[in-house]
Amino acid sequence: FPSHDTMNRADEIWVGNNFAAESVVNSGVKTPTYVFEHGIDDMWKPKKRGLNGKIRFLHVDSGSPRKRADMVEEAFITLFGNNPNAELTLRYHSHESSSNKGLSSLFSNVTKIWKTLSQEEMVELFYNHDVLVYPSEGEGFGFIPLQALATGMPVISTGRWCSYEKYLGDNVIESTIGPTRYTGYFEGEVVLADFDSLMYLMSKVYNNIDDECEYYFNQAQDVYDEYNWQKRCNYMLDNLLIV
Numbered sequence: 196f197p198s199h200d201t202m203n204r205a206d207e208i209w210v211g212n213n214f215a216a217e218s219v220v221n222s223g224v225k226t227p228t229y230v231f232e233h234g235i236d237d238m239w240k241p242k243k244r245g246l247n248g249k250i251r252f253l254h255v256d257s258g259s260p261r262k263r264a265d266m267v268e269e270a271f272i273t274l275f276g277n278n279p280n281a282e283l284t285l286r287y288h289s290h291e292s293s294s295n296k297g298l299s300s301l302f303s304n305v306t307k308i309w310k311t312l313s314q315e316e317m318v319e320l321f322y323n324h325d326v327l328v329y330p331s332e333g334e335g336f337g338f339i340p341l342q343a344l345a346t347g348m349p350v351i352s353t354g355r356w357c358s359y360e361k362y363l364g365d366n367v368i369e370s371t372i373g374p375t376r377y378t379g380y381f382e383g384e385v386v387l388a389d390f391d392s393l394m395y396l397m398s399k400v401y402n403n404i405d406d407e408c409e410y411y412f413n414q415a416q417d418v419y420d421e422y423n424w425q426k427r428c429n430y431m432l433d434n435l436l437i438v
Contacts, residue, residue: 209228214333237423240345241416243412251324252271252281284307317342331352337357348411349400349408352368364410368388370388373385373387
């Protein structure tokens with residue numbers, strides 16, 4: 196990460212969300228800091244979900260322990276480990292450490308994917324699942340939950356870092372701010388998801404899956420309309436002063 200001196204010598208700083216901007220200011224950096232929210236491609240289209248015999252939970256880990264795949268797995272097994280009507284898919288990054296690959300499960304309803312997927316394969320993965328679970332300790336922006344929201348998928352996520360938190364509805368995981376458990380990986384404080392809150396929300400969505408799917412499907416077009424790439428880029432370009 197750049198030092199305070201380097202950041203203070205810059206003319207401007209651009210970050211991906213409001214939480215990051217506040218963190219820059221609170222760290223003592225005086226350089227004007229602006230939020231450039233990212234967008235979603237038009238391949239992320241709404242799909243109607245609902246009860247179809249099994250409720251399929253998904254966690255997508257882009258190669259970082261702060262995504263808390265371990266917490267998702269523990270919560271799912273505690274709630275649904277022997278439930279034939281619930282499934283969990285954990286999609287890991289192909290470059291993650293071998294120590295994480297050593298995780299094992301005695302439960303046939305937990306599937307782990309260890310490979311890089313194309314954009315088209317990622318869209319299909321989202322379409323084939325009903326609920327995204329994402330207790331992240333923080334994001335530069337957070338593509339994964341936004342992409343899920345654009346497809347109409349119910350999303351259970353931490354929210355303090357999340358500029359699009361309004362679209363999470365009642366499924367924001369309770370959290371506190373504190374040091375990460377991954378010593379040496381981050382400096383400063385992060386968003387720490389509450390495990391009991393995560394389990395409560397997973398159980399709530401499971402027991403009300405049709406209503407949850409209806410709510411998120413109905414707002415999916417609004418998500419895309421606000422966060423499509425062209426609109427996000429136009430917002431920044433319209434505010435640039437070219438001398």
